[in-house]
Amino acid sequence: MSKSSSPPKEPSSSRGRLVNALFTASLALICLACYALLIILYIQADLYHIPSLVTDGDTGSIKPTVAVSLIAAVLAAATSALITRCVEHSFWLKLVPGNVGSPLTVGEVNRLAQWSVSPLARLTYALKGRSWALKLSGLLIFAFSIIAPVLLAGISLKDHFRITSTSASHVADYWTPWINRGNSRFRGGSAGDLVFGMAAQASNGNFAAPVAPVCHDDSCSVSTGSSALFATCNAGTIDNTENRGLTVCPTQTTTSTTVSDFSTNYCSDIVPSMCVNLTCGAPSVYANFITGLDVDCESGSAGSTGPNACITSPGSWAVIFGAWVGGADFGIGNSKLINTVSCLVEYGNITISQTGANPPRVDRNSFKRSLYPLSSYSSPISNVRTFIWDESAPTTPYYFTLRVVGTGWNDMYRQPFAAGLLGDDASNDAQHVARQIENNFDWATMGAFARMPNASDMVTSTRTSTRVYVYNQLVLLILLVPFLGSLLGTWGRWGVGSDDEVVGYNPVAIANRGPVEGIATKPFGVSQKEYKKACDKLLLIGVEESLVNPSARNSPAAMSQDKKVVFITGANTGLGLEIVKALYKSTQSYDIIVGSRLVSNGEAAVAAVQQEIPSSSSSLSVVQLDLASDESIKKAVENIESKFGRLDVLVNNGGAGFDGALRDNKLSIREAWNKSWDTNVAGTQVLTSEAIPLLLKSRQARLLFITSGTSALAFTERFDHPALQRINASPAPGWPKPKEINPIESYRSAKTGLNMMMRQWHRILLNDGVKVWAISPGFLATNLGDVGIEQLKKLGARDPSEGGNLVKRVIEGERDSDVGKVVGATGIQIW
Ligand SMILES: NC(=O)c1ccc[n+]([C@@H]2O[C@H](COP(=O)([O-])OP(=O)(O)OC[C@H]3O[C@@H](n4cnc5c(N)ncnc54)[C@H](OP(=O)(O)O)[C@@H]3O)[C@@H](O)[C@H]2O)c1
Structure with a gap:
């Protein structure tokens, strides 16, 4: 399956990120709130001022079982959502174009994608996943279901007693109950020991002492003097x-x-x-x-x-x-x-003490x-x-x-x-x-007490009991399960992306997103079979075939996936060759295609570069290209497509000056001007048009036109530099005019036209995401115009490597903010 021809869209880096971060933070806050609510409940339930959480039988509806079940359910859900969210965001952020950290294996990509959506995948991840933290976290998520039962097991009921006491002093004489009616009748209350006699008989017969009428039920007890x-x-x-x-x-x-x-x-x-x-x-x-x-x-x-x-x-x-x-x-x-x-x-x-209707007891x-x-x-x-x-x-x-x-x-x-x-x-x-x-x-x-309790000093105590909930704080240890789960699941995964970056499992968003980056190019850590299986699945979510299909991995397109494919026209000498060297030296890797009118010149240039720079992660190859030939241009593009499948950077460097030949009568005016415009403008336009389909296959296509400092119309009015004085000076009146050392009329005119051409490509490709510049490399000592390198040096020309480095910096993104402009070494060149 080949990738869609529409280019990837640049992800918006800010849209939705704040909202997503707030959402993640909210989940974390919900978790923290649940922990706090449960801990407070088990440590000091009465802080809530909800009686039904403390006392059984209270009419309130929020019973401890309800409260704990609800909070535990919310905690489990919020923790699970938080972990899933962090895993999902970190996963997709790794796949954001241009935002690649350490690459993921194809298998790991597959497992992580499944982890976020499938409970079963969390289990299987524990067997094959690469992150130990996530393995444990996935298993702990399964244990969330026991949070509520364990917490509920820590709630029990016990009786809580409250005693209220009232005291009353005796109102009758202490000894009055000892004088009963019998002895009163017998001798006026001073004889007949009936009371004691009866007491002794009853005690000897093991009869319980009589009960004083002081309490109604067992909740009441009295203690007397x-x-x-x-x-x-x-x-x-x-x-x-x-x-x-x-x-x-x-x-x-x-x-x-x-x-x-x-x-x-x-x-x-x-x-x-x-x-x-x-x-x-x-x-x-x-x-x-x-x-x-x-x-x-x-x-x-x-x-x-x-x-x-x-x-x-x-x-x-x-x-x-x-x-x-x-x-x-x-x-x-x-x-x-x-x-x-x-x-x-x-x-x-x-x-004497007595409880309820039980016989009294003396405390001897x-x-x-x-x-x-x-x-x-x-x-x-x-x-x-x-x-x-x-x-x-x-x-x-x-x-x-x-x-x-x-x-x-x-x-x-x-x-x-x-x-x-x-x-x-x-x-x-x-x-x-x-x-x-x-x-x-x-x-x-x-x-005597039972007969007349009011002859005693009495303290009456009433004991009321209530059933209260007891919370066993030890069961709070179960909270370590969600806590550790979230710690392991979110550790190092706090990055939050925008909706553009984290597309989730929305097929349309995935398709729009285009190719996936951040996947390792080798099936390390997994078997070939598993790798193939994972690749097949990735194809389903729109990942480029060359990236995921092992059989396609040997294709030129696949081999170049890691390197940017750069085609430089007229690269066998001069500025073009310096651009090749600068890229070949770079720490970034390129597939550098040297465009050369004569292949032999190109190969000689490649050999020279390889001799000068023995080690490089980039590759060099030669493609024949004559800008004056439509057929050559077509073949060159076909060549590149078959070898690399796409083009990341086209550097329209090839150019020439024909004003010297005109001066020396080697060309007619028409021939010289036609050649100048044909090589510098028309040929470049044809090549660019042919190469656009290959450029659009790139995720970060760049289109460069090498223009000239002489092309700026505004500079034609300036004389504040020796070079400007020379090229802008008006000759003495009369005709014919004297021959110049370095005539450039047709050349600079063509380059001015090239500038307008660059502006048109910038306009045309703006919505395709192709970055377009013109580069003004400065006055360089090259073979341009057959003036001679030494002669140009005398005229102030600089080493062409300076221009090569400038172009390299543009290719590597240093001047991305100047797209659509003529970029010079020190700034933007005015029109
Ligand atoms: N040198 C400067 O001061 C200066 C300043 C500003 C801009 N530039 C621009 O830089 C570019 C490179 O020039 P340079 O200074 O490096 O000059 P150079 O040394 O003459 O190199 C010109 C390159 O263009 C190639 N070329 C010429 N006609 C071609 C055609 N019809 N088809 C394909 N390739 C062709 C040449 O190939 P052959 O070797 O086969 O001829 C050569 O490789 C030009 O666009 C030039 O306008 C140069």
Whole structure:
């Protein structure tokens, strides 16, 4: 497939670039915004002031799942779009004519083009692509789909509790709930220990303490400062070597006699004067409990130190002391041990707590003994205590004696409280009973509270719970996937082109764009088969056949693709030869075609150049050309087309002066003027016309006409330079005029005509993108006009290499801003 004959259009370098850059920047900003939104959400969600992002059950519609899914989706899409865009732009920018960086292989071009449009190509790129960063980026793009699930997995719910508290001081006397209606009826409120008796029975029976009506549900809890009777009991055991409590004494022969020898008392370690006795025999005393006060203390006659120290008031309520032997009757308990329990009962203040409708609890560690005598309380508790806990008061539950005579007679079973406390047949051990007595008092304290909570100082706490979202910040690590993906995918690919440069996959734009540059000419890095496959695909997008078809690569056109094809007429000598040398020396590569009337002269010139410049990346060849022959011109163009397929630069250098021959009568006036115009103007016009199709095959066609400093009409009025004075001077009057050394009338006239011809080509080819100049190389010492090099030097002519370098600079783009003008070494020559 050959390239379209229409020439490539110069891409506009600015149209759309700013907009495209803004678009790319917007995508980057969207990505950054998404990162920021997600990080803030997971680190401090309440910064958004959207309750539904923090609390479950809030009526707001933006739930965390919705917010995270949306942001993650936008992040994935924007990141993917950003990477794709950067890859696409960098790819097309590499293919912009005249803007080629390091070349891409054909295979890489194919892969990159597919990368931007095909998810599958991103996977296959990882296998064959040349950029490691892009390979990884392509794979990471696939992982974008897990961003949302991973982020969502980091959101959970937990209960968040809030506690509000109110406090209320007691309104009834602390001790009022301890005086119940029963004892009030019995003795006006100062007798009958029903409250405590009932409490002890209930506690021994493991009944839960009564619930105070202070809370409606479990969200409520109270903590109180309540009045309390607080028992602290010590438990002890003694070996029962004397068979105390048993019906058979060790030294007894009969079981019916009480033996007074075994009447040793066991006394309280709190109030040593409180003692009990256990006996053996029939009947035997196997349990004996007493309660009471240290009367000496009460009367103030007791000492203040030592083992008999007072259990002083305020704060002391009573002492309980008991001793028992288990298994006295039916052998259930441990009859080898005497159990003792010694309790100090104090009055004071304790903390009770109750949650909802659950039984209250006392915090035994919180008990504080009262600092005030009972008499200072306004309630009748003082009298109650005095009455019921008096040493002789039998109404206290802890005042009993249990005896057994033999089977069928055991007074424990007439005393339910004693049975409840000591267990069946007094089988409970000392520790158990000690704790039970403590529990009895605690139960009584809780019962009093339940009966009348307003006698307590109470703090009511209400606990409300809400379900809140918890964001696990660790899952934010998943954001490394899109971040690394975009870093790898965009690194070094931030260049943004205009729509003309980055045509995307618009077939019309691609066709308009013309040949693709930036593709390596060799199939490096890929197999020949893959290279061929890629070439076939590139043909589909309009890439020149010679560029991509391996079989066409050996054609002259393909071989010259890298080098500019330059045809210089009259290049075997003079200025033409210097142009050849300048190009041959250049760092740029050319296929230089030396136009020569005689091929042998051309070949000799080529040999001379190659000898003078042994090494060059350019090639030299000779084409026969006589500007006076249409046939020669045609053949020359055909020659070039078959060898090179196109022409990048035509330098119309060939020219001649015939004024000397006219002066010397070797030519008639007509012959001389006709030859001058035929060679310098008409022949050049014919050649240019024939060469235009080849020039239009070039992407950067240049058309140069070598004119003369003598051609400017404006210069004919100037005399400010010796050369101008000479050529513009008017001879003395009369006819014939004297012969000049170097007559140039027909020559300079023809060159003036050449200038107009150049202007016409500039006009005609402007829209084809062909750059046209006329070059005024200066006065050079050449063979022009057969004046002689030495003679010309005498007249001020300079070395022709200066003209050769000027032409080279024009060919290599230094004077692109002067198209359509006569370009001189120091500026633009006026008309
Ligand atoms: N020298 C200057 O001071 C000066 C100044 C301004 C412009 N120029 C221009 O520079 C160009 C080169 O001239 P030059 O100074 O290098 O002179 P040159 O040494 O005489 O070279 C002229 C070249 O043109 C060729 N030529 C002559 N008639 C031709 C024709 N009918 N067909 C094809 N080729 C033909 C000559 O070929 P043969 O060798 O076969 O004759 C020779 O190669 C001319 O256009 C001239 O007008 C020269």
